[in-house]
Structure formats: structure tokens, C-alpha cells
Amino acid sequence: MITILPMEKSFFFQTTFSKKIKLTDDLIQLNYNRYSPLKNQMNIYRLEEDKLYLWFYTEDFKTPFIIPESYLLFTLLKKEHNNKLIIIRANEIYKILVIKNNLLESSFTLNLLDNELISITLHEHLLDETVTLSEEEYTQLYKNGIKELSLFDILKWNIFKINRDEVFKKSLDFIAYPLSFLVIFMMGIGIYHSNKLESKFEHLKAEYLEVKNLNQDKKAIISLEKQKKEKWHQFINQELVYPDSGWVLDKIYKSIQLFNNVEINSINISGSKIQIQVKLKNKKDSVNCLNEFNKIKAFSNIFIKNVNQKSHIVYYSIDLLPLGGIDGL
Amino acid sequence: MDYKKLLVLLMVFTLYVNYTNYFEKDRKKLFNQIIYMESKIEKEKQFNKNVSLKQTSSIDKNSSYLSLFYDGEKFSYSQAMGEMQDDIEKSLPKNCKISNIQWRQTASGKEQWYDTLRFNLTLFCKTPNNFISFQNTLKERKKLFNYELLRLSRSKKSRRFRIEEGIKIQAQILGYRVRNNEKK
Numbered sequence: 001m002i003t004i005l006p007m008e009k010s011f012f013f014q015t016t017f018s019k020k021i022k023l024t025d026d027l028i029q030l031n032y033n034r035y036s037p038l039k040n041q042m043n044i045y046r047l048e049e050d051k052l053y054l055w056f057y058t059e060d061f062k063t064p065f066i067i068p069e070s071y072l073l074f075t076l077l078k079k080e081h082n083n084k085l086i087i088i089r090a091n092e093i094y095k096i097l098v099i100k101n102n103l104l105e106s107s108f109t110l111n112l113l114d115n116e117l118i119s120i121t122l123h124e125h126l127l128d129e130t131v132t133l134s135e136e137e138y139t140q141l142y143k144n145g146i147k148e149l150s151l152f153d154i155l156k157w158n159i160f161k162i163n164r165d166e167v168f169k170k171s172l173d174f175i176a177y178p179l180s181f182l183v184i185f186m187m188g189i190g191i192y193h194s195n196k197l198e199s200k201f202e203h204l205k206a207e208y209l210e211v212k213n214l215n216q217d218k219k220a221i222i223s224l225e226k227q228k229k230e231k232w233h234q235f236i237n238q239e240l241v242y243p244d245s246g247w248v249l250d251k252i253y254k255s256i257q258l259f260n261n262v263e264i265n266s267i268n269i270s271g272s273k274i275q276i277q278v279k280l281k282n283k284k285d286s287v288n289c290l291n292e293f294n295k296i297k298a299f300s301n302i303f304i305k306n307v308n309q310k311s312h313i314v315y316y317s318i319d320l321l322p323l324g325g326i327d328g329l
Numbered sequence: 330m331d332y333k334k335l336l337v338l339l340m341v342f343t344l345y346v347n348y349t350n351y352f353e354k355d356r357k358k359l360f361n362q363i364i365y366m367e368s369k370i371e372k373e374k375q376f377n378k379n380v381s382l383k384q385t386s387s388i389d390k391n392s393s394y395l396s397l398f399y400d401g402e403k404f405s406y407s408q409a410m411g412e413m414q415d416d417i418e419k420s421l422p423k424n425c426k427i428s429n430i431q432w433r434q435t436a437s438g439k440e441q442w443y444d445t446l447r448f449n450l451t452l453f454c455k456t457p458n459n460f461i462s463f464q465n466t467l468k469e470r471k472k473l474f475n476y477e478l479l480r481l482s483r484s485k486k487s488r489r490f491r492i493e494e495g496i497k498i499q500a501q502i503l504g505y506r507v508r509n510n511e512k513k
Contacts, residue, residue: 208366244475
């Protein structure tokens, strides 16, 4: 999955832009391929703000992630050995790194250590310090570098290029049958579930009819009773609005009988109106009678309509309360 | 790209779309119907548990107010009027005499379940108590009688009924006939 691109198998190039730019593979190939001495080359690059690091190589590693060794070493050494030329002895060759201002300025390999080239390189980069690392130190550093690689670091070096159309077609190819199966399966589940629910509903319907039939007789009786009650109430509200005239008559007679000197001349009951004509021997009894009438709960608006002084006949007018409006009757 | 696979997928999708549009049952609705039906069954079961036939039969026995009405199955309107007149006459005490009885026909609506039997009645009684006694006897007939008009006055014209002095009662008395006897 991951390949560390050895320094000896790559050619390093770096450049600095005056402002931030956006680069594509095509743009890099077009502008920088000519700087590489390699033929049939591939490249891997990294753009850090205005600095472009570019590595050319020829071997096809067939892995999606390629991390250049020089960059790996640079990230490990830049803090400790900033503004230095670093000579690393490794596998009988010399790996040279130039780190200046925390940037990788140069990276190349030598089979034999050439002091003149080193001093030229130092001079070129206006540096005067060199550091030499032994093979053991390199091996340790390399192992540590590999260990410390995070997933994010690895993902930065992805060379896998996605062709959207191809991906879509391949995905479609890949999912066509499983998706078809899934859709049919979902439909099957849906149909099965619907049928289950339907049969349950039908079963419940039958059960409901059965239970309903059991209660039918009782319900019919209750319904009939309700109807009868309703009819009875309707009848009462329509026909028996006021108290029974016999009862009213009885109440009037009982009230009058309390007074010896009072005789009834006439009583007239019509709907809610009662008119009573009485003959008195004692004038005071007219009010006493009135008070007695007032004690009857079904009576209201009781008043003396007329008193004939000559014949001592008193006319009472009374309103009869409807049955629904009388408390305790 | 394998177009056979794509064709299969398209066919399956077409099938699925048609299924969802035309054949798929509304499961949510079915589910709600099931819940509703279950609650209805529960109600019926509760009703069955709580209301016994014994209770309902007792309801039936107690509801006999229709007996207060003249039976429409037994009597036609005029027969019921005759029956009521007979009841009135039979209820008269010794000291009460009817001087006039007049049938009054009342038009009832078609929807109404009862007819009103109406009489204009003039009678003479010796004392008011005689009239009250008449009323009580009438009540024993176990039919419902109602007065629309009731006029009581002293009378001295009752000699032809051999009552020297008494009470003249003019009343509009009502009875009721049920059109269709509901009791089965």
C-alpha cells in the first residue's frame, strides 16, 4: 500500500512561487518535466504554501501511496538541523539533504563523498554547517520516521487519481445485481408485511363481528330503551310542561281551607295562568291567602288583581312554573 | 460496462416504481385500522363483561310507560276516544254528573308517535272534594290524563241534576293514544 521512494531512485526538484498558485498534474508535467534528467518519468509533488517540492522517478511501484524518503528525513531533521547540510551514510552511498529556513532546499545522493561538491553546495545555499549521520543513526531515524507516520501524513501522498466516469461505471457494474436483489427483497418484504397486516385485519374484523353479534341483543334492548326514554322526554317536554291541574287544585283547596271565612267562587287554570276568585268575610284574609299561595313552590308572580270592596270578592292572578323549573317537585 | 446488468437494474426499478405507485398497500393505514379494530373489540368485550343479559332484560320490564297510553294496535283513534269517554264516565263519583261531553279532534303530525284524545267536558259536583275524588279514580285507570283548561265555579243551576248547590267544572281533558305499540 505504501512505498518509500528511495532518494537514489528519484530526482528532487524544488521551486518557490512569488504568490500562492493552484497546480494540477498537467501543469506540473508541462512546466517542470524538462528539469528532470530521467526518461519515462513519473512524478509526485507537494505544494506547501508558495513552495513546490517535486520528485521524479521511473519505477512503477503500483501502490497508491508513495512517500519520498528525502521528505520523510526532512520532516524528521528540520527542527534539529535547520540551516545545515546533512550528510547521511546509508547502504554504501551518501544521502545529502540541505535544510534552510525550515525548508528542504536540496536532496541528492553520492556514491563517493565529494568534499568539493559539498562545499559548492554549502556556498550555493549560503550555509557553512554540515552534519554527518552514521548508518546506524540513519537506520534508527528511518525506522522512527516510518513508525511516526500518521494516517493524515500517508493520505497526503496519495497518487491514486480518480476517474469519475470510470468509477461511476464500475460502481454501477458492481452494485447492479446486489441493488436489484435488494430492491426485489424489499418489495418481497413489503408484500409479505402487507399480506400479514391484511390477514390480521381480516381476522380482527371477523372477531369483531363475532363479539358484536354477541352483544347485539343487549344493544338492541338498550337502544330501544334509549329511544323510549327520548320519546318519553319529548312527550313530557311537549305535553306535560306544567304541573298536573288536579295537583294544583288540591294545593289551592288545602290553602283556602285554612281560613274559615273564605269561600272559593271560581278557579280557572289555563296553561301557565291561574285565576282565583274568592269571597272573604274578613278583609285581612286576602293577604293571608296570598301568603299561603306563596308557600306553594310551583306558583310564581302571585298578586291580587282586584278587590271588590262591596262584595268582598278578591281576584288572584298566579303564574304556574314549568315542571323543569321547580326545585324539589 | 455490462449493459445487461444495467438493464436488469432498470427493469427492477421500473417494477419497483410501478409496485409502489399502483400495487403497494398503505401499510400505515392498515396498521391504524388494526389498532382501531382492536380498540373496538376491546370495547365490545368490556361491554359484554359489564352488561349482562339479566340487566338488559330488567330494563325492558321496567319501561312500561306506554301502558299509560291507549294502545294504537288495539284501538283506532275513534275507538280510543270512546274508550277514554268510558273511562271518564266510569270514574265519576255519585255526587258528580256530566252535563256535556264533546269530542274534539286534534290533527297530529305524521312523524308524531302518539295522538292526543281531547274532550270538552262540563260536569257538576256537589263539593270540590267530589271532583278531586273523580280525578283520583280516573288516575286508578292507569292511563295518563291531562287538563289543558280547567275552570271551577260555583253553580246554582245544577238543580236538574238534583244537586241544590254545587260546583260547575268546565275542562278540556286530554288522553293519549300510541300510534304503533313499540312493545314487542
